[in-house]
Amino acid sequence: MKQKLSQILFSQGFGTRRLCAGLVWNGEVSVDGEVVEEPDTEFETEGLRFIIHGHEWPCVDKALILLNKPAGYECSQKPKHHPSVMSLLPAPLRERGVQPIGRLDEDTTGLLLLTDDGALIHKLTSPKHHVPKVYEAHCKHPLTATMVEQLLAGVELREPEGKPPGKFQRPPETTRAEGAEIANETLLRLTLIEGKYHQVKRMVAAVGNRVEALHRSRFGALSLPTDLAPGQWRWVEPGEIASG
Ligand code: URA
Numbered sequence: 001m002k003q004k005l006s007q008i009l010f011s012q013g014f015g016t017r018r019l020c021a022g023l024v025w026n027g028e029v030s031v032d033g034e035v036v037e038e039p040d041t042e043f044e045t046e047g048l049r050f051i052i053h054g055h056e057w058p059c060v061d062k063a064l065i066l067l068n069k070p071a072g073y074e075c076s077q078k079p080k081h082h083p084s085v086m087s088l089l090p091a092p093l094r095e096r097g098v099q100p101i102g103r104l105d106e107d108t109t110g111l112l113l114l115t116d117d118g119a120l121i122h123k124l125t126s127p128k129h130h131v132p133k134v135y136e137a138h139c140k141h142p143l144t145a146t147m148v149e150q151l152l153a154g155v156e157l158r159e160p161e162g163k164p165p166g167k168f169q170r171p172p173e174t175t176r177a178e179g180a181e182i183a184n185e186t187l188l189r190l191t192l193i194e195g196k197y198h199q200v201k202r203m204v205a206a207v208g209n210r211v212e213a214l215h216r217s218r219f220g221a222l223s224l225p226t227d228l229a230p231g232q233w234r235w236v237e238p239g240e241i242a243s244g
Contacts (some may be wrong), residue, residue, distance in 0.1 A: 006023075008048065045059050055090075064237075066225075067233040068224060071107050077099065081106070101219075109213075111223070112216070127194045139212065148181065151176070151207060152179075158205065188209075
């Protein structure tokens with residue numbers, strides 16, 4: 001589909017139509033190595049890439065981003081005690097409504113996906129779709145074969161720490177790991193298909209151990225790239241997630 005450049009920039013989160021036209025008029029946008037100065041110049045949007053202030057942007061219908069989440073950032077849109085992971089992304093991604101697919105705790109590190117595609121968020125967070133997530137849990141006490149067996153068989157989750165007791169007793173939540181292996185004496189590799197609140201920490205507590213540090217290394221078909229430093233992000237191509 002062909003669209004005017006100012007309209008394309010608007011759709012990609014570069015601000016109001018007026019601001020987007022201004023960027024073009026000011027000679028700040030180039031396509032195929034050439035500065036475009038007329039905001040109404042039309043381009044085929046499929047596969048289009050443009051450069052603004054030295055940064056290259058793909059023109060995408062829906063944005064899908066992989067972030068290496070550092071500790072000390074909250075996934076909430078309205079963070080309470082720490083900055084939001086959104087502050088690690090450039091303004092156009094925030095402007096177009098990108099949000100985390102599921103949440104990681106403030107102190108959890110590793111692979112976090114973000115998108116503005118509501119249907120994809122639903123698909124990747126619904127337990128029905130069985131998307132495996134792999135966590136590396138550094139535990140306080142040595143791991144035992146019994147702990148692994150219990151995690152695979154299913155454990156009863158206690159109420160999350162700090163949560164005041166509700167008026168009504170809720171039935172205990174039980175959950176099981178899809179995979180659990182002892183990577184070294186105190187490092188547990190856990191695969192889950194659900195995303196309950198503090199799930200890994202509560203599961204590990206239920207078998208008598210304690211998570212001291214938590215890292216997510218995989219989400220569906222995607223692994224955290226080794227060359228992506230904490231706080232850095234990259235685009236994900238739609239095909240990369242499909243086989244998850
Ligand atoms: N389980 C947890 O306990 N915390 C996370 O951040 C993710 C999974």
